[in-house]
Amino acid sequence: MLGRGGAGFPAGTKWGLMPAGKYPRYLVVNGDESEPGTYKDRLLMERDPHQLVEGCLIAAYAAGLSQVFLYIRGEMPLAHERVAVALNDAYAAGYVGKNILGTNFSVDIVLHWGAGAYVVGEETALIESLEGKRGEPRLKPPFFPAAIGLYGQPTIVNNVETLSNLPWLLVNGAQAFTAIGTATSPGTRMVAVSGHVVRPGVYEIVNGTTTFRDLLYGDEFCQGIRDGNELKAFVPGGGSAPWFTPEQLDLPFEGKLVGAAGSMLGSGAIMVMDHTTDIPTAALTLTRFYAAESCGQCTPCREGGTWLERVLQRVVDGRGTHADLAQMMEIGESICPGAFPHAASERLGLAATPFPYKMTTICFVGPSAYAPVHSALTLFRDEFEAKIVERRHIPVSIEAVGAH
Amino acid sequence: MGRGRAPAGGGRRRGPQSRLNEANVILAKEIIGRYPKARSATIPLLHLSQQQNGYVTNDAIAHVAELVGATSAEVLGTATFYEMFKFEPVGKYLVNICGTMSCQLLGADDLMHHAEARLGVRAGGTTADGMFTLEHAECQAACTEAPNMQVNYRHCHRMTTAAFDQLIDDLAAGRLDGEIPPHGTLARIRQQIPADKAAGVAPPDAPVEPAWMLAPEATS
Numbered sequence: 001m002l003g004r005g006g007a008g009f010p011a012g013t014k015w016g017l018m019p020a021g022k023y024p025r026y027l028v029v030n031g032d033e034s035e036p037g038t039y040k041d042r043l044l045m046e047r048d049p050h051q052l053v054e055g056c057l058i059a060a061y062a063a064g065l066s067q068v069f070l071y072i073r074g075e076m077p078l079a080h081e082r083v084a085v086a087l088n089d090a091y092a093a094g095y096v097g098k099n100i101l102g103t104n105f106s107v108d109i110v111l112h113w114g115a116g117a118y119v120v121g122e123e124t125a126l127i128e129s130l131e132g133k134r135g136e137p138r139l140k141p142p143f144f145p146a147a148i149g150l151y152g153q154p155t156i157v158n159n160v161e162t163l164s165n166l167p168w169l170l171v172n173g174a175q176a177f178t179a180i181g182t183a184t185s186p187g188t189r190m191v192a193v194s195g196h197v198v199r200p201g202v203y204e205i206v207n208g209t210t211t212f213r214d215l216l217y218g219d220e221f222c223q224g225i226r227d228g229n230e231l232k233a234f235v236p237g238g239g240s241a242p243w244f245t246p247e248q249l250d251l252p253f254e255g256k257l258v259g260a261a262g263s264m265l266g267s268g269a270i271m272v273m274d275h276t277t278d279i280p281t282a283a284l285t286l287t288r289f290y291a292a293e294s295c296g297q298c299t300p301c302r303e304g305g306t307w308l309e310r311v312l313q314r315v316v317d318g319r320g321t322h323a324d325l326a327q328m329m330e331i332g333e334s335i336c337p338g339a340f341p342h343a344a345s346e347r348l349g350l351a352a353t354p355f356p357y358k359m360t361t362i363c364f365v366g367p368s369a370y371a372p373v374h375s376a377l378t379l380f381r382d383e384f385e386a387k388i389v390e391r392r393h394i395p396v397s398i399e400a401v402g403a404h
Numbered sequence: 405m406g407r408g409r410a411p412a413g414g415g416r417r418r419g420p421q422s423r424l425n426e427a428n429v430i431l432a433k434e435i436i437g438r439y440p441k442a443r444s445a446t447i448p449l450l451h452l453s454q455q456q457n458g459y460v461t462n463d464a465i466a467h468v469a470e471l472v473g474a475t476s477a478e479v480l481g482t483a484t485f486y487e488m489f490k491f492e493p494v495g496k497y498l499v500n501i502c503g504t505m506s507c508q509l510l511g512a513d514d515l516m517h518h519a520e521a522r523l524g525v526r527a528g529g530t531t532a533d534g535m536f537t538l539e540h541a542e543c544q545a546a547c548t549e550a551p552n553m554q555v556n557y558r559h560c561h562r563m564t565t566a567a568f569d570q571l572i573d574d575l576a577a578g579r580l581d582g583e584i585p586p587h588g589t590l591a592r593i594r595q596q597i598p599a600d601k602a603a604g605v606a607p608p609d610a611p612v613e614p615a616w617m618l619a620p621e622a623t624s
């Protein structure tokens with residue numbers, strides 16, 4: 001079971017990282033869903049809260065977790081209400097709380113409210129926030145939450161979708177689960193496809209085998225690009241992910257392959273752009289997002305993100321120069337030194353630069369402000385060039401002026 | 405009701421109602437009791453104060469600090485980190501229009517222009533009658549239903565300019581009072597943990613191995 005929160009880390013391995021014999025251990029459920037393009041955890045919380053509650057109980061029972069905190073993004077009141085009803089019913093029925101079903105298994109699930117801050121979705125920031133502080137990510141390594149987390153205790157942070165898979169897994173068994181998908185990417189996952197497709201929506205796909213082409217063009221999925229338009233580009237894994245073009249359509253949902261091709265599967269969010277899309281403007285909406293969401297701890301993210309946004313805005317507004325384009329790449333270099341991942345392009349004669357990248361920041365918000373700019377500039381430089389004003393020389397002769 | 409309306413003179417509303425009222429103090433203590441450390445209740449209590457007053461007042465910050473055992477500066481430091489806490493009165497309805505990629509691709513800019521024209525305020529502004537505050541917002545986890553907006557964080561999917569006008573008319577006429585509470589009220593249904601059903605908090609300084617790990621019992 002690979003984590004569905006973005007990093008794709010194996011859940012079982014994470015649970016096994018807790019130091020033996022150290023108690024109490026906590027479970028923090030990450031329901032902060034706010035990565036651009038991502039829409040699945042809210043759906044799971046609103047439409048099937050009982051499944052999530054069961055998943056929390058299974059995790060707590062299996063890993064010896066003494067208390068569960070279910071952190072739901074503040075801007076999702078309906079999810080709060082639905083999960084609250086599910087929990088209230090479960091307490092009344094004796095499924096959650098003290099001596100569950102008459103056994104010695106006792107655990108509380110506490111519903112917690114967020115208050116609007118994207119970076120809080122990062123697991124160490126989530127813990128800080130749950131401790132009543134500003135949601136600023138902690139430096140890691142050395143200490144991952146499984147070793148030192150909430151109140152300094154071993155803490156498992158898992159995504160809502162990850163935990164929602166557990167009831168099915170337990171009922172049907174690991175064999176049934178691994179029979180779906182591939183050996184390295186078993187099971188199904190939920191993906192949200194938005195933007196210029198005929199039938200945008202949240203779909204359940206088979207890991208490792210379903211391809212982007214199946215998803216974007218398949219009858220049971222998105223049924224192609226709207227108005228019979230051409231596909232220009234798509235973001236394959238949430239706003240932080242480098243972009244793909246039609247050349248990458250035949251890649252399956254397999255983390256290693258997508259990583260080698262220069263992007264990531266991330267949070268299962270695919271944003272589709274047809275040929276009418278103004279690429280620099282589309283990139284700006286993402287860079288603006290990450291610049292606004294910087295927590296301000298790291299200079300390259302705080303300053304670099306804002307700077308990127310301003311320069312890009314200037315270019316989009318038609319006031320940019322050629323030097324601005326070079327400058328954006330330079331700012332990116334200060335956030336992510338060295339080669340930054342991007343897709344291959346036959347049209348441009350470019351080979352792919354694979355994941356991962358180096359970074360000078362604590363978390364991925366800084367690099368994420370750069371990712372859309374880097375992809376857009378690498379794959380669609382002509383569109384930026386077209387927005388540049390040619391600053392011609394003023395036709396005045398210096399000699400003539402001097403001779404006056 | 406004009407709950408979030410700025411008082412004449414634009415000053416902040418002061419007075420006893422800025423601290424949590426008696427009923428909310430009882431609720432606050434119940435919420436604090438669910439956490440191993442009281443300070444963890446900071447955000448839920450700030451929401452509670454915002455539900456009571458429409459925004460987070462200085463007095464409420466001081467009161468929350470007393471309740472969770474932190475300083476006012478610590479609570480203020482936390483509060484200002486989060487987008488949802490407002491420190492000035494806002495409209496009864498907070499209208500948040502998403503402008504992130506999926507919504508931008510499907511017309512968020514047009515929706516925002518229309519909203520500004522219809523409400524007669526720029527993004528960030530509040531209408532003169534104190535009814536609506538318009539804000540530019542980021543991804544609302546509804547991207548497949550773009551373009552999206554929220555009113556007091558209730559989602560409105562696949563918005564059109566006509567649907568926007570209808571929504572504003574309905575809100576102004578009070579036709580949606582049952583569905584959309586005034587700004588500050590987050591969830592209308594709260595979690596209840598009956599005292600006799602609670603497993604109890606697991607304090608970090610009480611290193612107890614859970615009973616079921618020591619002696620697993622089969623459930624029937």
Ligand SMILES: Cc1cc2nc3c(=O)[nH]c(=O)nc-3n(C[C@H](O)[C@H](O)[C@H](O)COP(=O)(O)O)c2cc1C
Nearest residue numbers: 003004005030032033034121122123158159162364
């Ligand atoms: C800036 C940032 C934002 C994140 N936001 C979320 C989020 O909203 N929800 C989520 O589950 N994981 C998010 N993550 C990933 C978490 O840090 C963490 O990996 C995840 O919750 C672990 O759960 P999983 O192993 O079940 O996937 C984010 C990571 C970063 C760096």
Ligand code: SF4
Nearest residue numbers: 295297298301363365
């Ligand atoms: S990268 Fe940005 S958001 Fe992340 S810790 Fe540094 S400043 Fe904060």
Ligand code: FES
Nearest residue numbers: 502507543544547
């Ligand atoms: S981009 Fe608008 S809801 Fe996600």
